[in-house]
Structure formats: structure tokens, C-alpha cells
Amino acid sequence: MKTALKRDATSEEDSGVRAGARSAVKSARASRTNSAVRGPGGLSVRLDVRALTVVVLLLLAALAASVVLIGTGDFPIPAGDVLKTLLGDGNAGQEFIVNELRLPRVLVGLLVGASLGLGGALFQALSRNPLGSPDILGLGQGATAGALVMIVLFSGDAGQVTVGALVGGLATGLAIYLLAWNRGVHGYRLVLVGIGMSAIMTAVNGYLLTKADLVDAARSVVWMTGSLSGRDWAQVWPLLALCAVLVPLVLANGRGLRMMEMGDDVSYALGVRVERVRLLLMLSAVLLTAAATAAAGPVSFVALTAPQLARRLTRSPGPNLLPSLCMGAALLVTADWISQRVFGADQLPVGVVTGVLGGVYLLWLLVTERKAGRI
Amino acid sequence: MLVDSPTEQRAESPSAPPTRRTIRAVGLLVSVLILVVVALASIAIGAKQLSLGEVWHGLFESSGTYGDVVVDDRISRTVLGLLAGAALGLAGAVLQALTRNPLADPGLLGINAGASAAVVTAITFFGVTSLSGYVWFAFLGAATVGAMVWFLGGSRGATPVRLALAGTAISAALYGYLQAVMIMDDAALNKMRFWTVGSLTSATDSTIRQVLPFLVVGMVLALALARPLNAMEMGDDTAKALGANLNRTRVLSMLAATVLCGAATAACGPIVFVGLMVPHVVRSFTGPDLRWILPYAAVLSPVLLLGADVLGRIVARPSELQVGIVTAILGGPVFIFLVRRRRTAQL
Numbered sequence: 187m188k189t190a191l192k193r194d195a196t197s198e199e200d201s202g203v204r205a206g207a208r209s210a211v212k213s214a215r216a217s218r219t220n221s222a223v224r225g226p227g228g229l230s231v232r233l234d235v236r237a238l239t240v241v242v243l244l245l246l247a248a249l250a251a252s253v254v255l256i257g258t259g260d261f262p263i264p265a266g267d268v269l270k271t272l273l274g275d276g277n278a279g280q281e282f283i284v285n286e287l288r289l290p291r292v293l294v295g296l297l298v299g300a301s302l303g304l305g306g307a308l309f310q311a312l313s314r315n316p317l318g319s320p321d322i323l324g325l326g327q328g329a330t331a332g333a334l335v336m337i338v339l340f341s342g343d344a345g346q347v348t349v350g351a352l353v354g355g356l357a358t359g360l361a362i363y364l365l366a367w368n369r370g371v372h373g374y375r376l377v378l379v380g381i382g383m384s385a386i387m388t389a390v391n392g393y394l395l396t397k398a399d400l401v402d403a404a405r406s407v408v409w410m411t412g413s414l415s416g417r418d419w420a421q422v423w424p425l426l427a428l429c430a431v432l433v434p435l436v437l438a439n440g441r442g443l444r445m446m447e448m449g450d451d452v453s454y455a456l457g458v459r460v461e462r463v464r465l466l467l468m469l470s471a472v473l474l475t476a477a478a479t480a481a482a483g484p485v486s487f488v489a490l491t492a493p494q495l496a497r498r499l500t501r502s503p504g505p506n507l508l509p510s511l512c513m514g515a516a517l518l519v520t521a522d523w524i525s526q527r528v529f530g531a532d533q534l535p536v537g538v539v540t541g542v543l544g545g546v547y548l549l550w551l552l553v554t555e556r557k558a559g560r561i
Numbered sequence: 562m563l564v565d566s567p568t569e570q571r572a573e574s575p576s577a578p579p580t581r582r583t584i585r586a587v588g589l590l591v592s593v594l595i596l597v598v599v600a601l602a603s604i605a606i607g608a609k610q611l612s613l614g615e616v617w618h619g620l621f622e623s624s625g626t627y628g629d630v631v632v633d634d635r636i637s638r639t640v641l642g643l644l645a646g647a648a649l650g651l652a653g654a655v656l657q658a659l660t661r662n663p664l665a666d667p668g669l670l671g672i673n674a675g676a677s678a679a680v681v682t683a684i685t686f687f688g689v690t691s692l693s694g695y696v697w698f699a700f701l702g703a704a705t706v707g708a709m710v711w712f713l714g715g716s717r718g719a720t721p722v723r724l725a726l727a728g729t730a731i732s733a734a735l736y737g738y739l740q741a742v743m744i745m746d747d748a749a750l751n752k753m754r755f756w757t758v759g760s761l762t763s764a765t766d767s768t769i770r771q772v773l774p775f776l777v778v779g780m781v782l783a784l785a786l787a788r789p790l791n792a793m794e795m796g797d798d799t800a801k802a803l804g805a806n807l808n809r810t811r812v813l814s815m816l817a818a819t820v821l822c823g824a825a826t827a828a829c830g831p832i833v834f835v836g837l838m839v840p841h842v843v844r845s846f847t848g849p850d851l852r853w854i855l856p857y858a859a860v861l862s863p864v865l866l867l868g869a870d871v872l873g874r875i876v877a878r879p880s881e882l883q884v885g886i887v888t889a890i891l892g893g894p895v896f897i898f899l900v901r902r903r904r905t906a907q908l
Contacts, residue, residue, distance in 0.1 A: 553713065
């Protein structure tokens with residue numbers, strides 16, 4: 187009830203209905219968290235103070251966790267020295283460790299987390315389901331199939347595995363979209379087609395694993411869990427370039443996505459070209475997820491949990507794209523730090539930590555959502 | 562037993578036109594014949610091809626020739642396929658009726674993942690290597706996850722999406738655990754990578770003897786539930802008005818499905834989609850009456866499972882493709898087809 191009212195109020199603001207047209211109750215409710223910055227000539231920008239605060243705090247948390255993570259390892263470096271080295275003021279040994287070994291790994295972690303968080307938020311908004319994340323839709327399994335083909339059949343090196351995963355993820359995403367298409371793509375069909383796809387891909391992966399020798403199988407399982415170890419600058423640049431293109435594109439279409447949450451007919455009447463926006467956003471989400479998976483493996487649950495956590499922090503019903511992105515980055519880097527602290531340097535990959543944390547979170551989510559009658 | 566059941570039921574439903582009942586009974590007989598043919602094929606086809614004469618010799622006049630040894634080896638595999646297939650089909654039909662959900666399947670509902678997680682725990686942490694140990698762990702895992710999915714997804718009016726998502730989510734979490742264990746323990750990885758795909762190769766006489774009591778109890782229970790489940794399908798209020806005991810039926814159905822899936826999974830590893838596809842296909846020609854769906858599912862599911870097993874031996878000769886892989890690759894597209902055919906509003 188409360189969220190419905192709030193959604194109503196924000197959407198009216200979105201569609202440009204001016205203050206005079208709003209009822210007093212709604213404007214009072216809206217002004218608690220939202221305020222508008224009004225410029226000359228009747229231009230105004232809505233400012234969600236709470237969401238902005240959350241984004242800033244999450245960014246700070248992600249950066250702080252990154253600094254701590256750079257200082258963690260067999261050769262610990264205090265946080266102050268890490269900052270000094272990053273600013274180009276450290277000694278030669280620290281500079282090598284920070285700039286060549288640990289910084290690229292942390293950057294890959296940040297970018298992968300951000301991509302997964304944003305991709306997850308997009309998928310959840312498009313499928314209108316809090317559980318409609320790329321893990322469950324089979325994108326992770328598709329990328330895994332691509333990577334396993336490279337590892338098992340061609341004994342490929344890291345670069346070839348990355349390409350294989352990218353191709354596998356994109357092909358699976360495309361197949362899910364086409365199979366779910368029937369005069370438009372609807373949330374439930376998308377989820378169920380994804381579940382079927384995921385089962386097929388799991389079988390393919392199982393087959394490839396039985397065909398591998400034990401060394402390749404062990405390597406495959408590590409890749410399938412998702413790991414950041416040994417990532418270098420070669421992985422950073424493509425991911426950064428992709429994010430630089432896709433993140434602004436997605437954020438620019440966030441308004442249409444928010445209106446689409448009210449249903450296709452309403453948003454069409456409000457001037458959103460529904461199928462076009464949906465195709466564009468879904469393509470972006472598939473690209474982001476596939477690229478992140480190619481770089482780090484199918485790190486589980488980040489895409490599922492980041493948007494949900496972000497939504498609970500901002501208390502905003504919209505798709506929460508930017509907060510989810512920051513939350514994903516903070517989550518992944520923190521999980522990598524936990525895996526290094528708890529299990530020792532590079533004993534267990536980061537995917538194990540996100541899997542355990544995510545599993546616990548998921549059960550809690552299922553219970554609360556069921557109590558609230560939302561799923 | 563399965564062949565006899567339609568004759569008793571004929572007396573119980575006098576309203577149905579007799580021709581339709583005859584057709585259904587004849588259809589069931591034909592299905593049994595098909596099952597016999599597939600079972601014979603499963604004994605004859607493989608790395609060493611046997612003629613029908615050799616199969617006959619091995620089955621009834623066994624004298625220890627090379628062919629007889631091969632037949633002996635393949636008999637236990639075929640029997641396990643028969644039992645496990647019937648178990649999965651019945652479990653799927655019961656779950657679909659119980660949840661009023663045409664997409665319910667032991668695999669989708671996470672019961673298989675629960676059994677897998679329990680078995681990997683047994684291998685790694687308790688050092689269990691024998692099947693008699695696996696069975697109990699697989700049961701425990703299947704029962705726990707079955708109860709969890711039921712509680713989280715469906716206890717207040719199960720919708721397909723709610724149950725499928727609860728099952729898939731719990732499966733995802735359990736597979737995370739499975740991977741962590743396999744990373745830490747190479748020996749477990751080496752066992753589990755063959756176990757998790759689902760195969761009939763592990764079948765021996767002792768395997769069958771261990772799971773047989775559970776399977777028989779589960780099958781009898783499932784077949785006995787046909788009438789109360791029929792009442793349940795009309796909605797809770799109508800079922801209550803007709804005198805069905807809702808809670809007892811629900812608990813017994815979950816119990817039957819869990820026992821059947823747990824035992825089948827313990828013996829063969831997780832096999833998906835058999836329980837989903839067969840009851841669906843069956844319903845399309847028997848109609849919604851479970852007194853027909855259940856016997857048909859029990860006969861036709863082993864046809865699918867053994868057929869997939871034979872297919873796996875043919876396509877990858879002289880090696881073989883595990884039956885779980887074949888059923889998933891055949892079943893996935895069928896699942897997607899079913900999802901596409903139904904209108905979104907109904908889901």
C-alpha cells in the first residue's frame with residue numbers, strides 16, 4: 187500500500203505533472219525523500235536525496251574495501267602506504283606489487299561487481315521478479331559451457347577461455363530472448379524459458395566435465411565457481427571500455443524502465459517505446475553479464491543480491507540502477523577480501539564466499555517475500 | 562499390477578463412455594508392449610551388439626557364454642532403468658497434481674540438488690563410499706529440500722513461478738556448496754563429476770536390492786493417492802466438500818514423491834525432466850484423471866529413460882552418453898515448448 191502510493195507519486199513527477207496537479211498528501215509523501223532542483227525556464231531535475239546518499243556511501247565503501255584488499259596478501263601493505271603508492275609516491279617494491287599485481291585484480295573485481303550488479307538490476311526489472319537474475323536465467327551456465335569447451339576440448343589458455351565464455355554467454359542470452367519472444371517478451375515466460383535453458387546448459391557442462399581429465403576438470407570447477415586470482419591489465423581495459431559505453435546508455439534509459447514497471451500499456455501511453463527499450467536494455471544486460479562472466483567466471487549471487495540490497499537501502503521502488511551498480515562493486519571486492527582473510531591467499535576463489543553469503547541471503551529473501559505475499 | 566488396475570477402475574467410473582475406457586485400457590497394454598520392446602533393446606544394444614536370439618539365450622537358457630555374461634550385466638542396468646523411470650514418472654505426476662502445476666518436476670523443485678548435496682557431503686565428510694550409505698543421505702537431502710521448497714514456495718497456494726523459483730534458487734545455493742566441496746577435494750570431484758550427471762552404469766544387483774523396498778512402497782503409495790489427488794485437483798473447497806482429507810493427502814503425496822525421487826536419485830544420480838515430460842504427454846491423451854495418468858506415467862517413463870539410455874549408447878559408441886545428459890538435452894526444449902504454448906496469464 188505504502189509503496190504503491192509512493193510509486194504513484196514518483197511516477198507523476200517523472201511524467202512531468204507539475205505540483206499544482208498533485209494532491210497534497212502525495213506531495214507531502216514525495217517531498218520526504220525527493221526534492222526537485224528547479225532551473226530557469228521551467229526546467230527541473232528530480233533529486234532523490236536518499237538514493238544519492240546511498241550511492242555516495244556505497245562508492246566510498248567500495249573504494250575503502252579496494253584499498254584494504256590491495257594491502258592484503260602474502261606481503262601486507264598498510265592502507266596509508268597503499269594510498270601513497272596509488273598516488274605515485276611509494277617505493278619501488280610496493281609500486282610493483284600494487285600497480286602490477288594487485289591493482290588490476292581489484293579493478294577487475296570492481297568492474298565485474300559493477301557489471302553484475304547493473305545487469306542483475308536490469309534483469310530483475312525486466313522480468314519483474316526479484317529472483318529473475320542472470321544466474322537463474324542460465325546466462326552463467328551458457329558462459330560456462332563456452333569456457334568449458336575451450337578448457338576441455340581445446341586446452342585453451344586464459345585468453346581463449348575468456349573469448350569462449352563471452353561467446354557462450356551472448357549466444358545463450360540471445361537464445362533466451364528469441365525463445366521467450368511471442369509478440370513481446372513477458373516476465374514470467376522469460377524466467378521459465380531461462381530455467382529450461384539453464385537445465386540444458388547444466389547438462390552440457392556436466393557432459394564436458396566427465397570428458398575432461400582430472401587436471402582440466404579441477405581447472406574447470408575453479409573457473410565455474412568464479413575467481414579473481416591472476417587477473418591483470420589485459421582483462422581490465424576491455425571491461426572498462428564496455429562499461430564506459432553501456433553504463434551511460436543504460437542509465438539514460440532508466441526512466442523508461444521505471445515507467446515500464448507500471449505495465450506495458452500505461453508506459454506506452456506515457457510515451458515509452460516499450461519493446462525497443464526492453465530490447466536495448468536486455469541486450470545491455472546480457473553484454474554486461476557475459477563480459478563480467480568472461481573476466482571472472484560466473485560469480486554466483488552478486489547479480490541476484492546487489493539490486494535487492496540496494497533497493498532496501500534506498501527504499502525506492504524503482505529499478506535502482508546506479509545504487510545496484512555500486513552495491514555490486516562493493517559486494518564483490520568485500521567478498522574477495524573475506525575469501526583471502528578467511529581461507530588464506532588464493533586458497534578458495536571469491537565465488538565460494540558469494541555463494542555462501544548469497545545462499546543465506548536468498549533463503550531470507552524467499553521467506554520475507556513470501557510473508558509479504560510478493561512472489 | 563499396473564496392467565490390472567484399469568479393470569478395477571472401470572467399475573468405479575460408470576459415467577465415462579465405454580469406448581473411451583476401452584481405448585485407454587488398450588493404450589495401456591500397447592504401452593506395456595512398447596516398454597518390453599525398449600527393455601529388450603536396452604539389453605541388446607551397446608558396445609557389444611547382441612541378436613534377439615542371444616538375448617533370449619541369455620535370459621532363459623543362460624549357460625555362461627560371452628553373450629550370456631553381457632546379458633547378465635545389462636539386465637541389472639535395465640531393471641534399474643525400469644524402476645527409476647517409473648519412480649520419477651510417478652513422482653512427477655503426483656507433484657504436478659499436488660501443486661496443480663503442470664511444470665512441477667523433482668529436478669526443478671530442487672529435490673535432486675538436495676540429494677546431490679547430501680551425497681557429496683557423505684563422500685567428503687563422512688567417508689561413505691557404499692550405496693547403502695548414499696541412499697540414506699540422498700533421502701535426507703531430498704526430504705529436507707522438498708520440505709523447504711514446499712514451505713517457501715507453495716504452502717499458501719502454489720503458483721508455478723513461485724515453486725519453480727524457490728526450487729531453482731535453493732538448487733543454485735546447493736550447487737554453490739557442491740562446487741566449493743569439489744574444489745577442496747579432488748577425490749570427491751572425481752567421483753561427483755560422474756555421479757551428478759545421472760547414469761545407470763552403477764547398477765548392480767545389490768544396488769537394486771537396496772533401493773527396491775523404498776521404490777515399491779513409494780509406488781504403491783503414489784498409485785493409492787490417485788483418488789484423493791483427483792479430488793484435490795478440483796480445488797481445496799470442493800475437495801473438502803467431497804470428503805477428501807486435504808492435509809493427509811498433501812503430506813502423503815510429498816512423502817511418496819520424496820521417497821521415490823530420493824531412492825531413484827540415490828541409485829542413478831540426478832535425472833531431470835523425466836518426471837516433467839511424461840505426465841504431461843500422458844495427460845494430453847488420458848485427460849486429467851489421475852487413475853489413468855499414474856499407471857500410464859509408470860509405464861511410459863521407463864520407456865523414455867531406457868530409450869534415452871539406449872540413445873546415449875548409440876550416439877557415443879563405443880563409449881556412452883550418460884542418461885541424465887540425454888534426458889536434459891531432450892527435455893529442455895520440450896519444457897521451453899510447454900512454456901511458450903501456455904498463455905502467460907495462466908502462469
